[in-house]
Amino acid sequence: MSFEKLGVFKPLLDAIKDLNYETPTMIQTRAIPLVLQKKDIFATAQTGTGKTAAFALPLLQRLRKPQEGKGVRAVILSPTRELSIQIYEDINSYAKYMQIKTDILVGGKDLQKQRKRLKSGIEIIIATPGRLLEHLENGLNLKDVEIFVLDEADRMLDMGFTKDIKKVVPYLPKKHQTLLFSATYSEKVRKLSKLILNKPAFIETAKKNTTVDTINQIAYQVDTNRKAELLAYLIGSRNFPQVLVFTKTKASADFLAEELKKDGLKCGVIHGDKTKASRLKTLTQFKEGKFRVLVATDIASRGLDIEELPYVINYELPSIPEDYVHRVGRTGRAGREGEAISLIDIYEKYDIRDIEKLIGQKIPKEVVEGFEPDPNIRRKDIDEVKLKAEHAREGKKFIKHEAKVKKVTAKSLKQAKKKRKTTKRDK
Ligand code: AMP
Helix, strand or coil: CCCCCCCCCHHHHHHHHHCCCCCCCHHHHHHHHHHHCCCCEEEECCCCCCHHHHHHHHHHHHCCCCCCCCCCCEEEECCCHHHHHHHHHHHHHHCCCCCCCEEEECCCCCHHHHHHHHCCCCCEEEECHHHHHHHHHCCCCCCCCCEEEECCHHHHHHCCCHHHHHHHHHHCCCCCEEEEEECCCCHHHHHHHHHHCCCCEEEECCCCCCCCCCEEEEEEECCHHHHHHHHHHHHHHCCCCCEEEECCCHHHHHHHHHHHHHCCCCEEEECCCCCHHHHHHHHHHHHCCCCCEEEECHHHCCCCCCCCCCEEEECCCCCCHHHHHHHHCCCCHHHCCEEEEEEECHHHHHHHHHHHHHHCCCCCEECCCCCCCCHHHHHHHHHHHHHHHHHHHHHHHHHHHHHHHHHHHHHHHHHHHHHHHHHHHHC
16 A cells, blocks of 8 residues: 555655655554545554554645635644644644644643734644633634544543533534544543544554554563662663653652662653653653653653654553553554563562453563562562451451440340339339
């Protein structure tokens, strides 16, 4: 299959040639003709499968003829500022041989300046739901919208944007095309799709919640207090050029970054406590190769598009198994090989099982020589569990005993009262 055969027109073909896209990916092959036919679509596609081009190319082609005097013609909603920027950059590189004005509306930037720019004939808007709503409440008109895209819809809903999305919909004209992309097929997404899609074509490019095939996954068993050391060892001994490392919490992200710095590894940190400006700066510096390690919490697992990132490391497994899929989707993008390594301690034994259940495959578990888990910690853990269980049993026994005592006391009190009454009467 070629982009040409899919019906993609010359200015776009020239642009993707410059980007060295040779053959369309699966999602592109299936989505492009349907979008060009003006159909609503519901697509489940993993990050890294080329889904941005799958909607952006046909969207640009559909808007190729300038419409004098019309307002915004396409709106693309995405969950995060980082992802919005990525989409904005991608669209602009695809549209480089076209005359079409795009703009990005995300928080953290001056609302008034954005409003001013919108008046200069912007046709495509890429926005996060909250900021778009702010503009709508300030008079932005969407009556000319022809295409409405929801990218990473599952993430938007998980982030609590359901209400905002529902508030945006009434601003759109009755007749418009809607394209919904989601990494997972959750109940929430299904409900939303019923509300906003009109006779959609379904595209499922990967099995539900499976990880991308080209990713090698492995888990190294290690003790909690040796994880940072093992990580530094892996990066050094295997000569990883750049790695993205995920932690579960902000605190462990900061802790890990400090530890890695002590080992002489240059690293940046991205998490929710960092300002948006600082997150963006760190990401840009990482992309420019200014440091080798980027430590991030799940907030950053979406919206990061780092070309040819070969390694993703889970320093800690995520609390939500679905986040594992999002995290490892950062590697092995668009058919390239990637490796996802998880460092798991005894306490993550059950988390990894949940992940395996979700992705429908076993993740091989190995031990790195010199980092073998201490068997005593295992025993201590089991002992703790046993102790807790025993404690709980004792607790239950005590409660039962207490209840029995209370019952007996109540009974004897009753009897004593009765006896007192009879003796009084007898007198
Ligand atoms: P996405 O899933 O949209 O985040 O895309 C993942 C990466 O694949 C991005 O870096 C795109 O530039 C790249 N990409 C998208 N489509 C193709 C293609 N047909 N051939 C090669 N690379 C692609």
